[in-house]
Amino acid sequence: MSSSTDWPLWEVFVRSRRGLSHTHAGSLHAPDAEMALRNARDLYTRRSEGVSLWVVPSTEITASSPDEKDTFFEPAGDKPYRHPTFYKIPDGVKHL
Amino acid sequence: MTAALALGDDALVLSHRLGEWAGHAPVLEEEVALANIALDLLGQARLLLSLAGDEDELAYLREERAFRNVQLVEQPNGDFAHTIARQLYFSVHQHGLYEQLAAGDGEFAGLAAKAVKEVAYHRDHAEQWTLRLGDGTAESHDRMQRAVDALWRFTGELFQPVEGVDVDWKALQSNWLTSVTAVLDRATLTVPTGAQAGAWTAGAGRQGIHTEPFGRMIAEMQHLHRSHPGASW
Numbered sequence: 001m002s003s004s005t006d007w008p009l010w011e012v013f014v015r016s017r018r019g020l021s022h023t024h025a026g027s028l029h030a031p032d033a034e035m036a037l038r039n040a041r042d043l044y045t046r047r048s049e050g051v052s053l054w055v056v057p058s059t060e061i062t063a064s065s066p067d068e069k070d071t072f073f074e075p076a077g078d079k080p081y082r083h084p085t086f087y088k089i090p091d092g093v094k095h096l
Numbered sequence: 097m098t099a100a101l102a103l104g105d106d107a108l109v110l111s112h113r114l115g116e117w118a119g120h121a122p123v124l125e126e127e128v129a130l131a132n133i134a135l136d137l138l139g140q141a142r143l144l145l146s147l148a149g150d151e152d153e154l155a156y157l158r159e160e161r162a163f164r165n166v167q168l169v170e171q172p173n174g175d176f177a178h179t180i181a182r183q184l185y186f187s188v189h190q191h192g193l194y195e196q197l198a199a200g201d202g203e204f205a206g207l208a209a210k211a212v213k214e215v216a217y218h219r220d221h222a223e224q225w226t227l228r229l230g231d232g233t234a235e236s237h238d239r240m241q242r243a244v245d246a247l248w249r250f251t252g253e254l255f256q257p258v259e260g261v262d263v264d265w266k267a268l269q270s271n272w273l274t275s276v277t278a279v280l281d282r283a284t285l286t287v288p289t290g291a292q293a294g295a296w297t298a299g300a301g302r303q304g305i306h307t308e309p310f311g312r313m314i315a316e317m318q319h320l321h322r323s324h325p326g327a328s329w
Contacts, residue, residue: 007123028125034224039125042132 009058010036017050099260104144105165111137136214156321167301168250170310181243183222196263230283248288253299
């Protein structure tokens with residue numbers, strides 16, 4: 001079995017043919033970006049046409065820390081002026 | 097009839113060889129890739145053999161001498177480099193062949209148009225791995241070179257005209273040589289020299305003459321069907 005430095009972990013993001021944005025689909029091991037793309041195609045898209053794939057080395061991703069969840073994400077619910085709720089969305093605006 | 101058998105047997109036999117990798121590939125991702133390629137080829141084989149007759153009968157009840165595949169595809173998997181060299185030689189050939197068939201209006205045009213996309217992927221996969229193994233470590237380079245050399249003598253047969261397959265075989269061969277040479281050069285590998293086809297070389301698979309490992313392969317492939325003839329599954 002090859003060492004993990006030779007076959008680093010990659011995160012895979014897929015945008016399906018009718019999809020609007022790339023969604024994290026999973027991860028895989030590959031020796032480089034080119035092979036990661038090909039492996040992702042086999043593993044996550046079954047080669048359906050018209051999809052877009054992103055692969056990113058896992059080491060390039062910085063995640064927020066679970067310990068800091070409260071300071072990061074807890075909304076100040078008693079301050080409604082922080083939330084964009086005081087206007088109407090025009091009819092023509094899609095995908096919001 | 098002969099043409100559908102020749103092309104169908106190529107795909108069937110190579111598909112079976114790739115199937116033997118299941119559970120044994122170097123990494124999980126590569127396992128899936130090889131299985132995908134095997135499934136593509138099996139699909140092609142089913143269509144082609146159905147043109148020639150009953151696909152199950154043709155796959156499971158023919159003797160070795162009745163198979164019309166080229167000897168290249170029946171070669172054992174060997175190490176990963178041997179499998180990749182076999183894939184490189186065959187998929188570059190099949191890609192050129194199916195492109196020509198798809199552009200024509202013969203009986204295989206529709207089938208080839210569908211399969212050519214699959215084959216382009218097989219070719220890309222083989223080329224990518226040839227580059228990585230050839231230009232990888234000293235050992236992977238040596239192994240890849242050995243594989244490229246060992247299978248070279250089976251490549252002449254790829255360009256024996258098949259009756260009923262209306263393509264320009266000479267152009268097919270020169271394009272193949274150009275493509276394979278370019279990949280091997282980039283992979284820092286040496287293109288084998290010497291005649292591809294000649295008295296010393298292999299190449300009578302289309303006439304039903306096969307190499308020794310092929311008999312064992314079809315014995316395994318056909319075992320169940322021959323033990324229970326006529327069973328439905």
